[in-house]
Amino acid sequence: MEKLLELLNELYPDVDFATYDARRDGALIQSLEMVELITEIEQRFDVEFPPSVMGDPEHFHSAAAIWALIERLEDE
Amino acid sequence: MTFISPWFLGGLCVLFVLYYTLPKRAQWPLLLLASLGFYALAGWAALATMLVTVAVSYGIAMHMGKLKAAQKAYVAQHRNSMTRDERKGYNAAQKRRQRSWLIAGLVFNFSLLAAVKIGEALARTEIIPNMIFFVGISYYMFRICGYLIDVFWGKVEVQRNPLKLALFTIFFPYAMMGPISRYNNVSEALLGEKRMDWEWFGRGLQRMIWGFFKIMIVGFRLRIAVEYLAYTPGEYSGMFSFFAMLVWGAALYADFSGAIDISIGIAMCLGIRLEENFISPFRARDIFDYWRRWHITMGTWFRDYVFYPLSVAKFMQKWPTRLKIHLATAVTWFTTGIWHGVAWNFIVWGLANGVVIMISQELKPAYAKFNERFSFTKTKAYTCFAVLRTFLLLTLIRSFDIYMDVPLTFRHFASFITRPQFGAFFRYFGENDIWFGLTPLEWLVAALAISVMIAVPWFRREARGDEPKRRPPAIFWALLVLAIFIFGVYGLGFDMQDFFYMQF
Numbered sequence: 001m002e003k004l005l006e007l008l009n010e011l012y013p014d015v016d017f018a019t020y021d022a023r024r025d026g027a028l029i030q031s032l033e034m035v036e037l038i039t040e041i042e043q044r045f046d047v048e049f050p051p052s053v054m055g056d057p058e059h060f061h062s063a064a065a066i067w068a069l070i071e072r073l074e075d076e
Numbered sequence: 077m078t079f080i081s082p083w084f085l086g087g088l089c090v091l092f093v094l095y096y097t098l099p100k101r102a103q104w105p106l107l108l109l110a111s112l113g114f115y116a117l118a119g120w121a122a123l124a125t126m127l128v129t130v131a132v133s134y135g136i137a138m139h140m141g142k143l144k145a146a147q148k149a150y151v152a153q154h155r156n157s158m159t160r161d162e163r164k165g166y167n168a169a170q171k172r173r174q175r176s177w178l179i180a181g182l183v184f185n186f187s188l189l190a191a192v193k194i195g196e197a198l199a200r201t202e203i204i205p206n207m208i209f210f211v212g213i214s215y216y217m218f219r220i221c222g223y224l225i226d227v228f229w230g231k232v233e234v235q236r237n238p239l240k241l242a243l244f245t246i247f248f249p250y251a252m253m254g255p256i257s258r259y260n261n262v263s264e265a266l267l268g269e270k271r272m273d274w275e276w277f278g279r280g281l282q283r284m285i286w287g288f289f290k291i292m293i294v295g296f297r298l299r300i301a302v303e304y305l306a307y308t309p310g311e312y313s314g315m316f317s318f319f320a321m322l323v324w325g326a327a328l329y330a331d332f333s334g335a336i337d338i339s340i341g342i343a344m345c346l347g348i349r350l351e352e353n354f355i356s357p358f359r360a361r362d363i364f365d366y367w368r369r370w371h372i373t374m375g376t377w378f379r380d381y382v383f384y385p386l387s388v389a390k391f392m393q394k395w396p397t398r399l400k401i402h403l404a405t406a407v408t409w410f411t412t413g414i415w416h417g418v419a420w421n422f423i424v425w426g427l428a429n430g431v432v433i434m435i436s437q438e439l440k441p442a443y444a445k446f447n448e449r450f451s452f453t454k455t456k457a458y459t460c461f462a463v464l465r466t467f468l469l470l471t472l473i474r475s476f477d478i479y480m481d482v483p484l485t486f487r488h489f490a491s492f493i494t495r496p497q498f499g500a501f502f503r504y505f506g507e508n509d510i511w512f513g514l515t516p517l518e519w520l521v522a523a524l525a526i527s528v529m530i531a532v533p534w535f536r537r538e539a540r541g542d543e544p545k546r547r548p549p550a551i552f553w554a555l556l557v558l559a560i561f562i563f564g565v566y567g568l569g570f571d572m573q574d575f576f577y578m579q580f
Contacts, residue, residue, distance in 0.1 A: 030364060030368075031379050031383060031384070032364075032401050032433075032437055034384070035384075035387040035388070035397065035400060035401050035404070036401070038388055039388075039397045042388075042393075049388055050229065051380075051388055052226075052229035052230070052231055054380070054384040054388070055376065055380035055384060076164075
């Protein structure tokens with residue numbers, strides 16, 4: 001989780017991902033940024049993102065949600 | 077048959093009565109019958125093509141479902157005896173098998189779509205006379221292909237009843253012009269049993285009235301003026317052409333979003349919630365924002381099924397991220413153009429969107445710095461400027477639809493400078509009693525109706541998913557209906573091809 005927060009803060013220096021939640025604060029990661037984020041996560045963690053999850057906002061609304069997805073994908 | 081025909085509205089009333097009086101288990105079969113009937117009116121060949129698509133897609137989805145179930149059972153059975161790498165290897169091999177079936181299904185469906193689109197393109201040049209009009213084919217193909225991909229991804233359960241799958245594919249409110257609904261969003265409501273909810277039913281009717289108002293008072297009326305200006309393009313260049321582009325924006329929005337209002341309204345009356353397709357697109361601050369507001373279900377379809385899969389494709393894994401994004405953007409917008417038709421104007425329209433998006437993406441850091449450096453960028457006035465800039469940019473891009481001819485459209489852009497005709501444009505209104513095929517009164521009606529469209533915020537709130545605080549009183553709806561009867565343009569409403577977005 002630490003590593004993920006570090007990455008998110010690099011990509012979005014103005015956002016505090018410890019508290020950010022897109023369901024409350026409005027969508028932040030749009031489609032083009034999504035590709036950047038996924039590419040970075042794939043490079044830093046041992047996971048491969050299936051394109052099927054990329055369109056689902058419930059996986060990306062907060063750092064915790066992204067982390068839960070990474071853990072699930074690591075297990076698959 | 078379009079939504080605007082007495083036959084359609086009469087049939088709809090009969091359907092509503094049957095829908096809520098027959099036993100509830102008869103609801104979805106009734107909707108299927110109504111949808112097949114509606115589609116059969118478009119022609120038997122079109123109906124047969126649609127049924128073949130559903131049959132093939134059903135078979136492939138069922139087979140993928142079987143493979144998935146077997147895979148799941150095998151992994152569960154051998155969970156303890158397999159290493160993580162063995163499990164990964166097994167799953168990957170199974171995925172490849174399923175993928176080959178998915179590709180077969182997509183190739184079949186898109187070949188059929190391509191054949192129809194190429195046929196239509198040749199018919200336009202009169203190489204093939206009497207081409208059958210395959211109404212709504214792009215829409216149902218995208219719905220069913222979206223379903224196939226979702227089955228492959230494991231996002232939806234396989235539909236075991238082919239008739240239920242057929243209903244999802246051609247449910248009549250969205251058969252002709254969308255929205256391009258997703259199976260996981262609508263299947264439960266579409267196939268479930270619904271009780272009469274008067275509040276919901278009433279809101280559905282209101283939404284339909286709103287749609288008719290937009291189409292019949294603004295859309296059809298302004299299309300007359302656009303066609304008038306476009307049919308004599310040599311004469312009406314410069315300012316005239318710019319005016320045509322502005323009017324076309326209003327006409328297309330009223331026409332297309334009005335049809336979607338009717339689709340959503342009919343579905344609401346049937347107890348089914350469809351996806352929104354427009355959320356105040358002319359309030360967009362940039363092109364990204366615009367495409368999150370205009371023809372939303374098409375945009376998200378291409379994003380989820382073309383852009384995302386392509387941008388994380390294995391062959392590009394080592395490429396720089398920006399290159400990946402640009403390539404995926406270019407391909408996505410090229411295919412979006414082709415989806416509209418095999419014609420240069422659509423392809424150039426798609427690529428123009430792609431190019432503007434790529435440039436905007438590259439300029440994002442510069443914009444961020446600019447916004448940080450200058451505080452006036454946080455003012456309302458600057459927001460208005462951004463909205464106006466986006467509106468004008470998209471107005472230019474949209475104009476490839478008007479002339480249906482790429483070099484001619486570019487000549488019109490050039491004429492803004494080479495032959496602006498400012499004086500002639502303003503003199504035109506003084507020298508003529510009829511302005512581009514419409515009387516001054518007709519223009520006034522259209523302008524007033526557009527003001528109502530802009531001023532009424534309820535639907536905007538509803539489209540965003542907010543509950544409007546105050547709903548319009550009954551008198552508002554009565555006035556709208558009255559306005560439709562008095563000022564509605566009926567002459568155009570009885571022909572299949574009248575809605576611009578119906579041709580796709």
